[in-house]
Amino acid sequence: MKRKILSFFVIGMMILSICNIHSTISYASGVNLIIGRNADVPVFEPGEEVRFAIPIENIGADNANDVIVSLDTSDLEKFPFVIDKMATTRRISSINAHSDEDAVFYLKVALDAEAKIYPIKVDIVYSTEMGGGGQISQTVYVKIENNRKKPSLKLMDVKFEGDSLLSGQSTTMKLDIRNEGESLVKDLKISLEGLKADGIRMDGYMEIPKIKEVKAKHFQVVPIKLYADENLKSGTYELELSMKYKDEYNHEYEQKTKIYVPVEGVSEQELDFGFENLTYPKEGVNTSEDFTIAFDLKNLSEKDAKNLKVSVDGGSEILPKSPSIKNIKSLASGKSVYLEFVFFAKDGIESKNYPIKIDITYGLNGSEENHSISQYVGVYLKGDNSKLTPKIIIDDYNYGKEYIKTGEVFPLTMSFLNTNKNTAVRNIKVSLTSEGDTFAPVGSSNSFFINEIGPNARKKRNVKLKAKVDAEQKVYNVVVDIEYEDNTGKQYSAKETIGIYVIQEVRFETSDVKIPSDIFAGEPCALSIDYYNLGRGILRNMMIHTEGDFEIKDGSVYIGNMEAGKDDYYDVTIIPKKEGKFNGKIVFKFEDAVGNPHEIVKDFEINAQKIEEPPMPPEGMEMQKPKTSKRWIWIAGGGLLALGIAIFIYRKKKKKAEEVTIDE
Incomplete structure (x- = not known):
């Protein structure tokens, strides 16, 4: 009996033990937390203050209480956030069974965080309602993208x-x-x-x-x-x-x-020299009289000059009395040297101001190349003007405008100047000849006479000329031959040339505007006009356009240049909006050879009619079918014939091509 009681006791204890074991296992497996399941990797930028939310899901049957979520900061070199708080933990009071919660951290991304993906270890500790608890650790990932430009x-x-x-x-x-x-x-x-x-x-x-x-x-x-x-x-x-x-x-x-x-x-590099304390005759110098030009030559540059050669030249009228060339071995920067030259003027020269050239050639230290600069001094010389040859020149002429048209009569005015200040000229005969006889005198011959022109005086003469009708467009030279005498009777001759610009006259003609006999409101109507360049010159930059109280299709056209003797036509489509009479015009704009603008306007009038609808048949009567016009029958037949010919030619070419392919 005792043995049975003992057996029952052992069996009972085993059952209680088994029940306790089952209860413990069920408690431990009642909470099952998963971190960041199905969540996207968050992306942050350096320096950004972010909300870092870590989703935590409880897929177990029991609630998790007092959930403490911590970020592992043991290795700060691999941690992309700035630690400015004492703790990087968050507490969640509970995560119910089969639900989820976010552990939210408000952080700032380090400014020096590299652009890459960082692993972040997350530790979670929790308790259960049965008095137990647990902990888990899992790694989540954060991506840092640095879109800021680095210093460059x-x-x-x-x-x-x-x-x-x-x-x-x-x-x-x-x-x-x-x-x-x-x-x-x-x-x-x-x-x-x-x-x-x-x-x-x-x-x-x-x-x-x-x-x-x-x-x-x-x-x-x-x-x-x-x-x-x-x-x-x-x-x-x-x-x-x-x-x-x-x-x-x-x-x-x-x-x-x-x-x-x-x-x-x-x-x-070039040096700069100054001509300081320059002295020369301020008053007039007589011929055969000595005069002096002197100055201090100063090196104004920062470099030294070497092998200087200073020479003077007064031309054939002024001759040197002292050596005209002086050599200077070197001239240091900022230093100067005094130079003096003596001249005299030849007899028989004209009274006027004469230039004397001072030329300086020099070298530089470190270079074998020579450089030169020049300076001019003007000296007035009193010559004997009575011995000078009297000369007549045309100092001015005009023909009233910038150009002359072919066939046009125009006045040519010329001014004849006696350049001698002491001697008069007389018995002056002037003859005109033109290139290719382009200009013919009108009302007189090609010669005229001037009795006398005093010293340094001028006389004006006017002749009428006519340009040839068929002259080409260009500048023609008129040669003026002048024969005259001085006061001793000595004869002289001179030749002057003047230029006269001749252009072709514009001759632009058009036909009347060609207008259809029947024009209907709302229907397109084609107009055309012929135009001709009857002149000998080119017409440039021609443009044509149409104006009027109606719709105009493609009415403006640029023609460009139109050569002499050419003709062409212009057509345009207009659409009158309503019936009635309407005025319009076709405008031609162009430039002649010298750029003068021209505008030719051709007016026209159209009468737009109303389109009449065919009459309706009486009630009860069928509308007669319109008879097919024979004209359309011929057009259709012609089209079919052209189509048949095209098909025949196409097949013949295709067959020939196939034969060639077979032969190959």
Whole structure:
């Protein structure tokens, strides 16, 4: 009996144990949390304040209480957010069975966060209603995209004082640099590569100062003083500009770009000289009388001049009495040397102001090439004008307008000037001849007589001429032969030439406007007109258009140039909107050979009729079928015949092509 009771007790304890085990397993599996299932990877940008929501789903049968969600920040180098709070945890009071909640973190993305995908470990601790609890860990992902432009420096311009470097001199080069990026540039260090001691180098031992910062989208001008070696030849020399800098997160960058430096060598540089304390005769100088020109020649340049040669030249009328060439071995910058030259004038020259040329030839240190500059001094000489030959010239002429039309009679006015200031001329005969006899005198011969023209005086004469009808359009020369005597009876002759522009007269004609006999309101109507260039000249830039109180289809047309003797036609379609009479005009616009505008207007009138509808048949009677016009029968037959011929030709060509293909 005792053994049975003991057996029942053991069996009962085992049943209770099994029930307790079942109860424990059911409790532990009652909460099942899943992090971020079916959620998209969030995308953020550096510097952005974001709402980072982590979805947590409870797919178990029991509620999860006191849910603590934490972000793992053990490795901050792999954590893209700024930690500005003491804790990166969020508490959710409960997540019911078969429901979900978001653990929301308000964070700021680090400005220096790299653009990539970051794994974020999420730890969750929770409790259950039965007094138990659990924890899980899972990794979610965050994507950082950096759409902001990194700091980027761009060399916008390079400027030089005087547009280039001069060999042997220092020049300031200015670099215009712009920050094209959207963030700050700091600690900018600039250097030049390619500098040489015997080429282009920095002036002295100065370094280019470091630039503290360049704001986004701002310019920075960097002056650099360079020196070009005195033996450097003209050309463009290449340097490399290196720019090293940091962004606001101390990321380092380096950019390089080419700079091309223009150099003007010694051989192309010119010196500047001054003629100081210049003395020369201010009053008139008589012939055979000595006079002096003297001055201090000063080197106004920054370079020394060598092998100077100073020469003077007064032409054939003024001759040197002292040596006309003086040599100077060197003339330092800012120094001067005194020079003096003595001249005299020949007998029998005309009284007037004569130029005397002073020419300076020099060289430069470092170059074998010579340069020269010139200066002129004017001296008035009193000559014997009584011995000068009297001359007659045409000092003015006109024919009343800019051009003459063919066949036109026009007055030609000429002014004859005696250039001698002391001697009169007389018995003057003037004869006119023209190229190809283009101009014929009207009412007189081609010659006329002038009794006398006093010293430095003028006489005007007028002749009537007529241009040939068939003359070509161009400038024709009229030759004026002049025969005359001085007061001693000595005979002279002169020849003058004047030009007269001849153009062809415009002769533009048109036919009457061709108008159809029947015009109906609302129906298109075709008008046409013929036009002709009957002249000998070209008509340029011709345009034709139609105007009127009706609709005009494609009424304006540009013809361009119309050659002489050509003809053409113009057609236009108009549509009168209603019945009645309407006035219109066709306008021709063009330019002649010399650019004068012309406008020809051709007026016309149309009478638009109303379209009459066919009468309705009496009630009870069928409308008779219209008889087919024989004209349309012929047109249809002709069309069928043309179609048949086209088909026959097409088949014949096709068959021939096939035969050729077979032969091949």
